[in-house]
Amino acid sequence: MNVIINKIREEFPALSQQMNGKNLIYLDNAATTQKPKSVLSLLEKMSGEINANVHRAMYDLSNKATILYEGAREDVRKFINAPKRENIIFTSGATASINLVAKSFCEKFLKKGDSVLIAADSHHSNIVPWQLAVEKVGGEIKVLPVDSNGELCIEQLNSLIDSKVKIVACSHISNILGIINPIEEIVKIAHDKGVPVLIDGAQGIVHCKVDVQELDCDFYVFSTHKIYGATGSGVLYGKEELLNKMPPYMGGGDMVDTVRFEKTTYAPLPLKFEAGTPNFIGNATLSPALSFLDCVRGNREERLFDNIENKEISKSVKKEEENIKEFVYQALQHDVKDVEIYGNPKNPEKKIPLFSFNIKNCNSSDIAQILDKLGIAIRSGLMCAEPLLNRFGANGALRASFAMYNTLEEAQKFIEALVKAKKMLS
Amino acid sequence: MTIKEIENQIIEEFSVFDEWMDKYQYIIDLGKQLTLIDEKEKTEENLIKGCQSRVWLCCKEEEGKLFFFADSDAIITKGIISLLIRVFNGQTAEDILNADLNFIKEIGLESNLSPTRSNGLLSMIKQIKLYALAYKEKNKNN
Numbered sequence: 001m002n003v004i005i006n007k008i009r010e011e012f013p014a015l016s017q018q019m020n021g022k023n024l025i026y027l028d029n030a031a032t033t034q035k036p037k038s039v040l041s042l043l044e045k046m047s048g049e050i051n052a053n054v055h056r057a058m059y060d061l062s063n064k065a066t067i068l069y070e071g072a073r074e075d076v077r078k079f080i081n082a083p084k085r086e087n088i089i090f091t092s093g094a095t096a097s098i099n100l101v102a103k104s105f106c107e108k109f110l111k112k113g114d115s116v117l118i119a120a121d122s123h124h125s126n127i128v129p130w131q132l133a134v135e136k137v138g139g140e141i142k143v144l145p146v147d148s149n150g151e152l153c154i155e156q157l158n159s160l161i162d163s164k165v166k167i168v169a170c171s172h173i174s175n176i177l178g179i180i181n182p183i184e185e186i187v188k189i190a191h192d193k194g195v196p197v198l199i200d201g202a203q204g205i206v207h208c209k210v211d212v213q214e215l216d217c218d219f220y221v222f223s224t225h226k227i228y229g230a231t232g233s234g235v236l237y238g239k240e241e242l243l244n245k246m247p248p249y250m251g252g253g254d255m256v257d258t259v260r261f262e263k264t265t266y267a268p269l270p271l272k273f274e275a276g277t278p279n280f281i282g283n284a285t286l287s288p289a290l291s292f293l294d295c296v297r298g299n300r301e302e303r304l305f306d307n308i309e310n311k312e313i314s315k316s317v318k319k320e321e322e323n324i325k326e327f328v329y330q331a332l333q334h335d336v337k338d339v340e341i342y343g344n345p346k347n348p349e350k351k352i353p354l355f356s357f358n359i360k361n362c363n364s365s366d367i368a369q370i371l372d373k374l375g376i377a378i379r380s381g382l383m384c385a386e387p388l389l390n391r392f393g394a395n396g397a398l399r400a401s402f403a404m405y406n407t408l409e410e411a412q413k414f415i416e417a418l419v420k421a422k423k424m425l426s
Numbered sequence: 427m428t429i430k431e432i433e434n435q436i437i438e439e440f441s442v443f444d445e446w447m448d449k450y451q452y453i454i455d456l457g458k459q460l461t462l463i464d465e466k467e468k469t470e471e472n473l474i475k476g477c478q479s480r481v482w483l484c485c486k487e488e489e490g491k492l493f494f495f496a497d498s499d500a501i502i503t504k505g506i507i508s509l510l511i512r513v514f515n516g517q518t519a520e521d522i523l524n525a526d527l528n529f530i531k532e533i534g535l536e537s538n539l540s541p542t543r544s545n546g547l548l549s550m551i552k553q554i555k556l557y558a559l560a561y562k563e564k565n566k567n568n
Contacts (some may be wrong), residue, residue: 020446363500365478366454373446381478395499396478424451425501 002407004316007305008296009405011036022375025410030175030203030354030401031379032225038288039229042068046281054280055254055271068284073270075287076235079294080220081211086240086269090283093234094202095125097221098169100236100273101198104246106133110166114139117160117195119170120146120391121177124384126169126200144170146391150177150343154185161193168197172204172220176385176399177343178354180208187217196242202226206403207352209297212237224282229289233282236273243269250275296404317404324402324411325353331415332357336422342392353402356383359418362425364396370421376414429521432513433529440533449534453505460508463497474549479503481550485557491516492561494554506530506538506547514554519565522558527551 009015014034017024026034035043052062054069073088082088091097106116116130120143127141134140144160145153152170161168168190173180183199190197196218201210205222212220219242224233248255248266252275257265266272295304298314305313325348332339338360345351358364368380379399382389389397400414427435443449463472467484474481479500486493494511498504513529514522530536538547 363479363503365500366502368478369502370450373450395480424447424454 001409002316002320004308004313005320005405005407007308008313008317009407011038011292012405013037013040015405019375019377020373025376025406025413027376027378027400027402027406027410027414029206029403029406030178030226030399032231033206033228033403034405035228035230035285036288036292038292039285042285042288043230043281046284051281053277065280065284068287069278069280072284072286075290076237079210079290080205080237081213082237083213084240087212087237087243089236089238089243089270089273090278091221091234091236091273092232092279093223093225094200094221095129095223095234097219097234097236098125098198098200099129100249101219101221101238101246102129102133104249104273105167105242106130106137106139108246110134110137110139112138113164114166115142115164116140117142117144117165117168119144119152119181121150121152121174121179121181121388122169122171122385123175123200123202124386125202126171127387130169139166144168146177146388149345150174150179151345152181152186154182154189157186157189158193161190161195165193165195167218168195169200170197171200171202172210173207173352173354174343174385174388175203175354176356176383176388176397178203178352178356178401179343179345180204180350180352183217184215187215191216196239203352203354206293218242224286224289227286227289228292229285230279230282232279233285235286240269243273248272248275252276254278320406320408321353321402321404323408324406325351327408328353328355328400328402328411328415331411332418335415336418338422340392342389342394342397353406354399355401356397356399358394358397359422362422364398366425367398367418367421370424371414371417374413374417374420376417378414429513429517429525429527433527433532436509436512436529437532450502453509453535454501455505456508457498457501457504457506460497460504460511461495463495467495468497474553481507481547483550483553485554485561487561490518490565492519492522492558494557496550502538503547506535507550510547510551510554519558519562523555523562 012034050064052065054066073085076088077085116134118130130141147153172183187197198219199217201220201222206227218239220237222235225231255267255272255275257267294300295310296313296317298311300310340358342356364380368378371378381396383399463482468482472482472484479498481498483496493515496507
């Protein structure tokens with residue numbers, strides 16, 4: 001047992017519970033992650049104590065809440081190295097962020113006959129909002145395909161971006177394939193043609209270091225709950241120039257400058273896109289969540305554990321992750337057998353510890369139900385990526401996605417359970 | 427036998443299982459034994475789509491009694507389907523409409539019928555009742 005991972009696990013109370021009378025093995029981290037104590041205590045403190053509406057009042061309590069809310073914005077800015085606070089818009093999640101851009105950007109920049117280019121490995125959240133938006137203007141969706149390994153056919157990108165394409169939207173890492181996409185290259189090719197790029201970073205932000213200035217993407221979105229923070233909160237990073245040109249998405253309080261019945265002027269960024277009372281508590285949890293992640297990545301001096309340097313934690317987590325990846329990849333093929341894994345990049349370093357697969361002649365929901373009885377939480381079904389699964393001829397799949405607190409022992413139990421389930425079903 | 431009597435028979439059969447594994451194995455075996463639906467009945471029209479698994483269902487009437495044929499791509503779902511069919515097959519439309527099923531809960535499988543499990547089973551029961559309603563109306567008009 002890895003001592004450091006064990007210490008990390010102690011920070012996540014949800015991990016020590018039982019499910020169906022067995023110790024919980026939580027392998028659905030791509031859907032949502034568990035929360036560390038620092039996040040949980042901030043949630044409690046802000047709900048029960050520092051609870052006052054932000055940006056609106058002169059009294060001390062409101063000021064304290066606003067400081068935490070705006071502090072989180074600054075922490076997000078630093079975490080992704082955005083130039084200014086104006087670039088960081090708080091939303092209710094990655095889905096809301098993409099909907100905001102799809103609606104507002106397409107309204108401003110698309111006309112009849114124009115198109116949006118999306119990648120074939122997209123989550124439904126990066127498909128449907130664009131469909132809704134292009135439908136309104138009479139435009140269309142174009143798709144950048146994936147090859148049989150699950151890698152984007154990047155060589156087709158240049159020819160796919162014709163003069164009608166007004167924006168490219170793709171995921172940093174697909175929630176099914178777990179492959180780190182070559183987003184730097186995508187941004188470069190699109191920018192050479194003067195087309196902006198949105199990156200769906202819901203999975204990417206968790207596993208990769210993101211520097212939006214170096215990457216030069218125009219939009220980057222992610223959800224707080226997938227990165228160890230609270231649910232109902234998310235981020236939209238956007239370039240200031242574009243955000244300023246885009247019309248507001250929703251109207252309401254806090255997003256206005258002056259309101260007259262004849263004409264209203266809008267607040268400057270970022271509040272222009274934050275109508276109504278924001279989820280200030282959820283958004284504030286980004287501070288402890290990102291700080292925790294920064295410590296585990298070894299990017300912060302201030303120690304997570306008194307007697308261990310953050311660099312040591314980082315090394316240990318990386319090693320465990322590599323061990324899990326190697327073990328699961330091998331065991332699926334050689335111990336479970338008859339397994340088809342979706343997402344096999346030529347360079348194995350491009351794969352995160354996320355495995356979507358099917359076992360021959362076994363339905364994914366049957367396997368998931370048996371694993372549930374064994375205390376193992378994994379995902380089954382269409383996983384919000386129906387077109388992608390159809391591409392691989394599947395009507396559903398299983399997915400095990402690992403996080404920093406998962407251990408090799410858990411991975412071993414997961415494989416044993418799969419073997420057992422397969423035997424029961426055959 | 428009445429619907430209630432068949433339900434009680436199933437509850438009795440399941441009472442021998444102490445271990446969840448034995449119970450699931452039994453359901454899996456039932457799923458394997460389920461008479462397959464005719465391939466030509468596996469139409470879009472007869473499909474009940476769930477995110478987790480798909481269910482096909484069709485119904486025939488013989489001498490005032492209803493008979494159901496079903497299939498699913500998930501074997502546990504299929505096993506539960508076979509229990510449902512056992513309960514409803516050969517019953518009248520009237521009795522099916524009046525039936526208030528409780529055996530699924532009694533044998534500890536109620537989570538499979540919860541709306542949060544998108545496996546098509548809940549919709550299947552609704553569809554069975556709809557078939558019964560349709561046949562009842564049809565017979566009334568004849």
